[in-house]
Amino acid sequence: MAGLGVLALAGACTAIPAVQPMVQAAPAPRVTAPLPPPATPNVVAVPTSRPSPALVSTIQTLGQQFNGTVGIAVERVDAGWTVAHNGNKLFPQQSVSKLWVAMTMFDAIDRGKLALDRQVTIKQSDLTLFHQPIAAMVKGDSGYTTTLRDLLARAMQQSDNTANDSILRTVGGPEAVRGYLARRFFSQDAIRFGPGERMLQSQTAGLTWSQDLAMGRRFYAARANLPRSAREKALDAYLANPIDGASPLAIVHALAKLKKGAMLSPTSTQTLLSIMEGAKTGPQRVKAGVPEGWTYVHKTGTGQELAPRSTGYNDVGIMTAPDGTSYAIAIMIGETTVSIPERWALMQSVARSVAALHRR
Numbered sequence: 001m002a003g004l005g006v007l008a009l010a011g012a013c014t015a016i017p018a019v020q021p022m023v024q025a026a027p028a029p030r031v032t033a034p035l036p037p038p039a040t041p042n043v044v045a046v047p048t049s050r051p052s053p054a055l056v057s058t059i060q061t062l063g064q065q066f067n068g069t070v071g072i073a074v075e076r077v078d079a080g081w082t083v084a085h086n087g088n089k090l091f092p093q094q095s096v097s098k099l100w101v102a103m104t105m106f107d108a109i110d111r112g113k114l115a116l117d118r119q120v121t122i123k124q125s126d127l128t129l130f131h132q133p134i135a136a137m138v139k140g141d142s143g144y145t146t147t148l149r150d151l152l153a154r155a156m157q158q159s160d161n162t163a164n165d166s167i168l169r170t171v172g173g174p175e176a177v178r179g180y181l182a183r184r185f186f187s188q189d190a191i192r193f194g195p196g197e198r199m200l201q202s203q204t205a206g207l208t209w210s211q212d213l214a215m216g217r218r219f220y221a222a223r224a225n226l227p228r229s230a231r232e233k234a235l236d237a238y239l240a241n242p243i244d245g246a247s248p249l250a251i252v253h254a255l256a257k258l259k260k261g262a263m264l265s266p267t268s269t270q271t272l273l274s275i276m277e278g279a280k281t282g283p284q285r286v287k288a289g290v291p292e293g294w295t296y297v298h299k300t301g302t303g304q305e306l307a308p309r310s311t312g313y314n315d316v317g318i319m320t321a322p323d324g325t326s327y328a329i330a331i332m333i334g335e336t337t338v339s340i341p342e343r344w345a346l347m348q349s350v351a352r353s354v355a356a357l358h359r360r
Contacts, residue, residue: 049079049081050081051074051076051081051082051083052357052360054357054360055074055083055353055354055357056083058353058357059072059074059083059084059085059350059353060085062085062346062349062350062353063085063086064085066333066336066338066346067336067337067338067342068333068334068335068336068337068338069086069091069333069334069335069336070085070086070331070332070333070334070336070346071084071085071086071087071089071091071247071248071330071331071332071334072084072085072086072087072248072330072331072332072350073085073087073247073248073249073251073252073328073329073330074252074327074328074329074350074354075249075252075253075255075256075327075328076325076326076327077256077259077260077318077325077326077327077328078325078326080256082249082252082253084248084249086248087247087248087249088247088249089247089248089334090192090241090242090245090246090247091242091245091246091247091248091312091314091332091333091334092238092239092242092244092245092301092303092311092312092314092332092334093192093194093242093244093245093246093301093312093314093332094244094301094302094303094312094314095159095161095164095281095299095300095301095302095314096246096251096299096300096301096314096316096332097193097194097244097246097301098155098156098159098164098299099156099299099316100177100180100181100191100193101155101164101167101168101171101177102152102155102156102167102272102275103180103258103263103264103272104171104172104176104177104180105148105152105167105170105171106264106265106268106271106272107180107264107268108171109268110264110265110268114148114170114171115148116147116148116149116152116271117147117148117149118147118148118170119145119146119147120145120146120147120148120151120166120170121142121143121144121145122134122137122138122143122144122145122146122162122163122166123138123141123143124138124143124214125211126138126143126162126165126166126169127162127211127214127215128161128162128165128196128197128198128214129161129197129198129201129202129213129214129219130161130197130201130219131158131159131160131161132160132161132162132163133154133158133160134151134154134160134162134163135162148167148170150163151163151164151166151167152167152275153275153278155167156272156275156276156279156299157275157276157278157279157280157281158280158281159281159299159300161197164197165196165197165198168196173196174193174194174195174196177193178193181193184254184257184262184263186250186254190246190247190249190250191246191247191250191251191254192242192243192244192245192246193244194243194244195243198213198214200243200244201219201304202219203234203238203243204234204235204238204303204304205219205223205226205231205234205235205304206223206226206230206231206233206234206235207219207222207223207226228306231306232306235304235306235309235311238311239311239334239335246332248330248331248332249330251316251328251330251332252316252328252329252330253328255316255317255318255328255329255330256318256326256328258272258273258318259273259318259326259328273297273318274297276297276298276299276317277295277296277297279297279298279299279300281299281300282298282300282315284344284348285300285315285331285343285344285347285348286298286315286317286319286329286331286347286348286350286351287315287351288344288347288348288351289347289348289349289350289351289352289355290319290351290355291352291355293321293322294319294320294321294322294355295319295320296317296318296319296320296351297317297318298315298316298317298318299315299316299317300314300315300316301313301314301315301316301332302314308337309335309336309337310333310335310336310337310343311334311335312332312333312334313332313333313336313343314330314331314332314333315329315330315331315347316328316329316330316331316332317329319351319354319355321355321358325358327354327358329350329351329354331346331347331350333346
C-alpha cells in the first residue's frame, strides 16, 4: 500500500508543484512480472469428521420406507464416520459369514500356519447343502483333491457352502473364527459365528442334521414334509436370535479395518480384496448401483424362504471412488415379503446415494 501511495503521489506531481514531505517516503517496491497461476490440481475429496446430513436423511428414509426388517450402515474408511439405520441390531448373516472364515484362513497364513497351495481332499462325507457346485467334482471314494486357494475362490466368488466348510475345518472350526474376531476386538455381541452350514441351515428349517441330507434333494424333501407350524416356529426362533447374527455397523467397521490393513497383512489384504472383486453372486444387488469408474468388492448372503417370507437377503462390501475414497457398506434384510426386484432397488439406491453425495 505504501508503494501504491508513492506511485499515486508521483503521478500527481506532474500536474501540481512539488510539495516537500515532512518525512522521507519509503522507496517504491521493485516491480516484477507476475508468476503464472499454479496448475489446477486433481480434485480430491477431503475427509470430514461427520457425514453429510443429506446422506443421513437418505439412509434413514430408505430404511424406514422399506417393507421389511432391514439394517443399513455406511462407513467412510478414511474419515471413520458412519451412517446407519438399525445399525446395532443383529441380522442373520448367512453366507456373509464366509468373509470371517476367509479372514481367519489368511490370519493363519500370516502366522505361518497355512499356505494357499496346501492340498485338501473333499469327500462325499464333506458335502453340505444348498449351493455347492464343487459337489459335481466329488466322485467315488477318492473324492476331489484341490488347494485352499481354489476352495477360497469357490467360497468367496461362488458362495460354495462345501468349499467354505472345508476351509472352516482346516482353520480349526467355528472356535478358531470366533477367536480371530475376538483378537480383532469384535465380540459375539457384534459379530456372531454359527456352527457351519449344515447345522445352521438344518436348525433354521426345524430339522436335525444327518449326512444323508446332503445327497441330491433329500434336504428339500425332508423340509417339505415338516408341518408348516414346525417350520414357522424354527424360523421365528432363528430370526429372533440368529446364531450367525451380526450388526451392520460392526460389519462396516470390520470392512473398513480390512481396507486399512488392520485385519490382515498387506499381502493377505490385497489377495482377499482381489478375490472379493471377482464375486459372481448378487450382480443386481449393490453392484448394479455402483457407478462406472468405481470398484466394488463384496460378499452376499441369502437365507431360507418360507413363502411369502424371505430371510437373510444381504450384501456387504467396499465401494471405492475414482479418487481412491472408499466406503464400507452393509445392507441386511432380515425378513421381508417384497419381491426380489424391490430388494435390489433398495440396495442399488444406497450405492447411488453414497456415490452422488461423494461427488457433491
